[in-house]
Amino acid sequence: MAYSGLGQRPIFICDNDRLVTEASSSVFAQRNRISPAAIRHLWNGLSNFINVSLKSHKGVLLPALGTFVVGQALEDRYATYKRYRPTFSLLDGRFGGVSQEKSKFRLLTRAAVAQLNYQLIAQQAQIHRSIAQRLLSEILQRLAAHIVSGHAIKVLATACFSPVCCYGH
Numbered sequence: 715m716a717y718s719g720l721g722q723r724p725i726f727i728c729d730n731d732r733l734v735t736e737a738s739s740s741v742f743a744q745r746n747r748i749s750p751a752a753i754r755h756l757w758n759g760l761s762n763f764i765n766v767s768l769k770s771h772k773g774v775l776l777p778a779l780g781t782f783v784v785g786q787a788l789e790d791r792y793a794t795y796k797r798y799r800p801t802f803s804l805l806d807g808r809f810g811g812v813s814q815e816k817s818k819f820r821l822l823t824r825a826a827v828a829q830l831n832y833q834l835i836a837q838q839a840q841i842h843r844s845i846a847q848r849l850l851s852e853i854l855q856r857l858a859a860h861i862v863s864g865h866a867i868k869v870l871a872t873a874c875f876s877p878v879c880c881y882g883h
Contacts, residue, residue: 726860726866727866734753737849738750738753740852742849743849746845748849755839756835756850757853758838759835763831764782771784772828773825773826773828776830779804780805781802781803781827785821787821787822804861809858812861812862
């Protein structure tokens, strides 16, 4: 737990470890004897899939959570060349009341957005596809619940060690 400052009120921070712990303590994971290490491999597989997709200039839709979009953006209004930059946005309907930081880059073009390839992610994690899909859905739903609850979020894509999504008060 972190503290917010003057009132020293603790702030709940949701990070990778908390998501893995919560997912490994779920009824589904317990019944199927899925270890926290297996869920961490699954999370790493998802992170890797997102990173590979963004590097190949494709966006990624995370079901019930949001979308990574990549496109050409100008660094500033005086820039002479365009660079490809990723942005992330939560789904509008469910997260309409959640304030999101606006990207400092304005995308001029948007690349196509792909669905998650559960088979590929499951192979990397060495888990059956249906189990991987169920666990990833559960992790993303838990992440969404933390966002809606107003918890500070610090989730890292471990494949490249860059922030995937960071929301807080």
